[in-house]
Amino acid sequence: MTLAIGAQPTTLPNHPARAAGPAMGPAVVVRQHGADSARPPAVASPVLAGVGTAVAGSPYSQQDLLDLFSITDPKVRSVFQNSAIERRFLTVPVSPDGSTRDEPQGDLLRKHKAVAVDMGARAVLAALADAGLRLSDVDYLCCVTSTGFLTPGLSALLIRELGIDPGCHRVDVVGMGCNAGLNALNGTANWAKANPGRVALMVCAEACSAAYVMDSTMRTAVVNSLFGDGSAAVAVVAPASGGAAAAAPSPASGPRVLDFASRIITDAFDAMRYDWDDAQHRFSFFLDPDIPYVVGANAGEVVGRLLDRAGLRRRDIRHWLVHSGGKKVIDAVRVNLGLTRHDVRHTTGVLRDYGNLSSGSFLFSYQRLLREAVTEPGDYGVLMTMGPGSTIETALVQW
Numbered sequence: 112m113t114l115a116i117g118a119q120p121t122t123l124p125n126h127p128a129r130a131a132g133p134a135m136g137p138a139v140v141v142r143q144h145g146a147d148s149a150r151p152p153a154v155a156s157p158v159l160a161g162v163g164t165a166v167a168g169s170p171y172s173q174q175d176l177l178d179l180f181s182i183t184d185p186k187v188r189s190v191f192q193n194s195a196i197e198r199r200f201l202t203v204p205v206s207p208d209g210s211t212r213d214e215p216q217g218d219l220l221r222k223h224k225a226v227a228v229d230m231g232a233r234a235v236l237a238a239l240a241d242a243g244l245r246l247s248d249v250d251y252l253c254c255v256t257s258t259g260f261l262t263p264g265l266s267a268l269l270i271r272e273l274g275i276d277p278g279c280h281r282v283d284v285v286g287m288g289c290n291a292g293l294n295a296l297n298g299t300a301n302w303a304k305a306n307p308g309r310v311a312l313m314v315c316a317e318a319c320s321a322a323y324v325m326d327s328t329m330r331t332a333v334v335n336s337l338f339g340d341g342s343a344a345v346a347v348v349a350p351a352s353g354g355a356a357a358a359a360p361s362p363a364s365g366p367r368v369l370d371f372a373s374r375i376i377t378d379a380f381d382a383m384r385y386d387w388d389d390a391q392h393r394f395s396f397f398l399d400p401d402i403p404y405v406v407g408a409n410a411g412e413v414v415g416r417l418l419d420r421a422g423l424r425r426r427d428i429r430h431w432l433v434h435s436g437g438k439k440v441i442d443a444v445r446v447n448l449g450l451t452r453h454d455v456r457h458t459t460g461v462l463r464d465y466g467n468l469s470s471g472s473f474l475f476s477y478q479r480l481l482r483e484a485v486t487e488p489g490d491y492g493v494l495m496t497m498g499p500g501s502t503i504e505t506a507l508v509q510w
Contacts, residue, residue: 156367157303157311159508161244161346162478163237165230166465168202168320168340176335179203179211180325187332195438195459199339199466201320202226213325223259223321228268230342231316234471235273238344244310246273251280251302251311255295255470257288258322265316289434290498291315292343292470293371293506299347300368308351314344315471322396324388334396337437343471343478366492366508372417379405379501406436406497407443414448414493417505423491430480430492431455435462435472440497470496486510 171179173191176199182188202222203211214222231254239245252275254265261268264283269275280302284295292315299313319338324331347368381399399405418424431454433444441462445455452459457476461468468475473496480486487510494506 155350157300157347157349159365160348161238161242163234164343165233166200166341167226167230168200170198190332191336196466219321223318226318227316234342234344238346242346248310250309253295253299253313255284255291255315258318288498289469290496290502290504293496293504297371303347303349307349311347316342317469337467339466341468343474366510369507372505374413374503376501403439403443407447413503429490432476432494433458434496
């Protein structure tokens with residue numbers, strides 16, 4: 112097994128105490144003014160204070176994978192070659208002669224555990240470093256994964272691996288699929304809002320190479336042409352003060368998380384699923400060919416609800432960060448929402464360079480947006496993920 116390509120530093124530099132961190136804000140001061148003294152201080156919206164990403168395994172081009180797995184079927188080769196993916200990071204067993212071998216389900220589960228913990232730990236360290244925070248600052252840890260099953264959960268394993276306070280509040284979101292990053296961010300942001308001044312972390316760790324089935328069917332060809340191994344983490348903090356200062360953090364401290372909207376498309380429950388394959392004796396992921404059209408046809412409704420509640424229109428949104436679900440999915444969302452190719456440049460760039468990273472894909476796109484340094488105070492952004500259910504999740508943020 113090959114691990115830790117693109118590793119992040121394993122130690123954090125010394126940072127100032129948490130109360131002085133840029134995302135934390137000043138302490139709450141309650142002034143006595145008659146009846147007003149009974150009012151609780153206003154709670155600011157939670158802020159995305161830092162983001163970090165990590166990958167595992169080795170980089171492979173689509174041609175590399177066709178050769179490695181000796182794929183000769185012209186139809187399957189066409190799926191790989193027309194995916195808009197140039198490379199992906201995968202953890203696959205490679206023999207000295209350059210061949211690979213089949214992995215039974217037990218090996219895949221062990222690989223998932225090792226890769227998810229490795230990537231997740233590096234993504235957490237990178238997110239904390241980006242926020243100017245330390246491991247000792249973490250009060251809440253939410254872990255997301257769909258590519259394997261762990262008991263104890265990934266959160267417990269990361270707490271042990273990184274030396275996070277064992278009294279840290281934690282939760283594991285398992286099996287929700289590619290949309291789960293925003294489901295988890297919703298819960299993480301709400302915890303941060305209820306606990307102003309305390310640090311919450313959400314981490315997605317998807318060892319997609321632990322969820323592969325190699326056979327000659329088009330069902331597996333679509334999946335095997337698409338996914339890569341990756342992890343992403345985000346630190347979330349609600350500043351511990353009320354008033355206008357807390358409601359408008361500086362751009363350096365990240366955007367405020369304003370709202371979420373969700374839609375489960377109940378007529379398409381089986382269009383994306385991860386279930387047991389009796390013939391292969393392992394779990395197998397399935398994607399219906401009509402998924403792009405299902406997602407595209409429903410994207411406008413959920414985005415409309417998200418924006419209506421804020422009194423906004425689509426033209427008010429400057430930044431769009433959409434899950435890198437695949438070329439056809441991205442195109443369907445773009446066309447149905449009236450977006451330009453520039454609007455989804457980060458989404459297509461992540462797909463090109465990493466493939467579909469499942470639940471953490473949108474944070475890879477978010478990180479690319481931040482590195483462009485084009486956001487301005489007041490800018491609105493929409494985050495969107497899609498997954499089994501079939502489900503569309505969205506979030507509204509503002510810098």
